[in-house]
Amino acid sequence: MSIPAEAFVLPPAGRGSLQQRIRQMVTEGILAGRFRPGQRMPSSRGLAEHLGISRITVTLSYAELVSSDYLTARGRSGYFVSENAPRAPDMPARGPRAESPDVARLLAGRVLAAGQVDRPADWEAYPYSFIYGQADATLFDHQNWRLCAVRALGRRDFATLTQDYYDRDDPLLIEHVLRSILPRRGIAAEPDEVLLTLGAQNGLWLASQVLLGPGRRAAVENPCYSGLRGVLAATGTEILPVDVDADGLPPEAVPKGVDAVFTTASHQCPTNATMPLERRLALLEAAGREGFVIVEDDYEFEMSFLKPVSPALKSLDSDGRVIYAGSFSKSVFPGMRLGYLVGPASFIRAARALRLTTLRHPPGHIQRTVAYFLSLGHYDALINRMRTAYRRRRQAMEEAIRDNGLVVAGQGGFGGSSFWMRAPATVNTEVLAERLRAEGVLIEPGRVFFDPESAPRNYYRLAYSSTPPVRIPEGIARIARAIRQGAG
Template sequence: MASRLRTAMWDRLFQRCARPGLSLQSQIRQMLVSAILDGQIPVGVPLPSSRELAEQLGVARNTVVLAYQQLVDEGYLISRERSGHFVNPDILGRKAPLPEGATGGGPAPRWSERFRFQPSRQRNIVKPENWQTFPYPFIYGQFDPSLFPTAEWRECCMKELSVMEIRDWAPDLIARDDHSLIQQIRTRVLPRRGVWASEEEIVVTVGAQQALYLLADLLVTDRTVVGMEDPGYPDARNIFASRTSRVIGLPVDEQGLPVSEALDQCDYVYVTPSHQCPTTVTLPLERREALLRRAEKADFVLIEDDYECEHGFAKEPLPALKSLDRSDRVIYIGSLSKTFAPGLRLGYIVGPEVLIREMRALRRLMLRHPSAFIQRSFALFLALGHHDAMLRRLSYAYRERAQVLAEAIDRHLPQVAHVPTTGGASCWITGPSWLDARALARSAAARGVLIEPGDVFFMADDPPRHHFRLGFSSIPVDKIEPGIQRLAEALDEQAGLHGARTYHAR
């Protein structure tokens, strides 16, 4: 390389480090750090002067001066009077030498024979990674930036980055959780569901998903019988199936899980009473009470996943199953981040103190505890009332979207049946018996419409294929009807392939 680094290199590196939201100074700093650590700037070769680099990048000279000075302060660069800036050789550290004369070894392990099971082969809900590029994403449980309280969340995070607050959350909590978040769950979140719990009866998890995995890991053996709603939540089914082959399906009806003798063979029954996954129906109060009586009589434990409890459209939502529990028969799972921002991954378990104590000890073996910074920031988000305000906005938005979706389905898809949406952020669709929802999903995707085939929710090896789910948490209200119109076109196409008649408004 020439004694001076080439102009073209800086142009290329700067373009690579361009990121929306980063200041020019931060982009220049990132560019220089990457070039230094990747070995693109040899030791002993001077960097361009601040004036030269500023001209090459088209930025103010002072921006480069400040970036250089910051990297000098942090030990990445050395400033030599009248010579310029150079890479500090100490920052590169010592690299292990490559072995000489290395030859191929023996046969590699046969990994497929070593796995206890292969989770990649389980049937899962699959969402395209690029779903945000589709104009009509009817997929469930995804993020809508237009509904995210950016300023309020930033306020809480910035407050927790103060010097005094960092001293509280930066140490390792080991098996504990942030005290302020536990208090907010106890006093703000759970009472809305009629649930009262002590500090010792709550543990925070990395989303409801980890809550289910912890329960399966602690409570389920190869002899355990776990009852699952059918259709039901695939991830819960897969988690329990990773521990026992005795996962049995319990068919649901238009009111959710029936209370019958089929429950008596179970050690645990997983249930979603607020909005049954995926049909969205709500378990009536009478069935909830009967389910608890049955659990006491047959000595099984209920695992209540209250995943959509915050988004019922009824003025007086039914209390959680846990709120009716008087004999510690219900383990309650909730999510703090599902509708707020799924990427935050915050959930919790409420259960008897003896169970929660073991949950904490098991969680410590896995990851000790969820991010203390996120816990503390969310606790402040709750304490300042931002969470309640956000829930009100989401409930209004979801109610409006649900109404528009139902009207669009009735207008453009009269050949399908849909469960009336009384809350949550999805609609369960039953199509004609000839329909293959996976083929429909492919045809719809070609038109920019994403839907979720429903066969994955059923336990059978050959499940029904004429169901699908339409989520509306991440699609703007003005996109709903145009999306359903395009879905109707895709359904017409599938009907033509099967020689079936369709009719809908145009």
């Protein structure tokens, strides 16, 4: 029995080349059981005419499917679904969904969702997207990243790609983190003082799980990174907010009796304030006097393009009190999910043991690809390109904000990729954000960054990492117009 050409519908454009989409169309039909072993496929000419594509494209796709044993060729008879083709197991249909009350009982009191910025999945479809942390495809070095990834897939690196490292990390990547990344922040470390993580969020989770728990207290900046409170709440730790000022976290405001202080000293999230050197030294002195540990989230230090950044807190740490969390998410791309922790060897051993019980280690192929990207100089070239682009975008946004009379609450002095904004006290920026979406503008309401007990609703964040300069003035103008019209 032949399969009619009309049974095939190409997946949407954007999901690979035409050949890849034809392969996906056929394999999904076979795995779903719609196409059975032994059934004859449409002729390459017939399928090409139905899909409106060239016959050679279909022929090449069929050849690929034969090589992977989804199809088989029978001389002049054409192509057939292979008897050896993978197939989904026949499983009986399950009954209606149900939820046991015992599951609800066990979930009681658990932190199931932390306050997060509402970022629509289709943010790229908005012409004026000021969403923080997203990558710009026009800046990324696709060609050299692909070459590094292909090299990491080669036979020479087969063990790195396939073996289970258990609790270890790729020594080549660790070498370049020690030799290239950390010295830029003034940090000297040994291999047993570094642990790779699945991004900064995972690093903060590991640190909080190792250091904190019920009966312990942690001071956090207010406002702060929106995901941090959820990470800490999941441990049962008491969370104590400390209001930041124009210079970041005031050491004298840290409550007595805390076990840990979490800070974004170099580029405060979200206000962009930079903690001066004198205050950094005062915080370290307070840590030694009061007996607490500092967790430093240095998430955006590579984006310092206006002037050099101050030394990291970790670089000033003489008695092993600072746990340093870094990430490649902002400097390469966020979907890679790769970061690192630096701390005393005893802390890293504990964090490594915990990581082993949850994810073992980040994927070996990603680690080796990043190692090559660093060692061949592509990373530094990418950073320079991003800094140049961000400087232009920042200038365009500064001018647009000034021309439209908007109020900047914090912009930092070293660079970064965003502005922290304040609307009039009567404006609810969550309502404002909904109104602006209808006009093609995305902003980030600021309430989720604050302590829930006293969160103001008139702050918002504007980022320019993925917004071309030509679109910035009109986007800012629309925000200003909506605020003047009383939206929110």
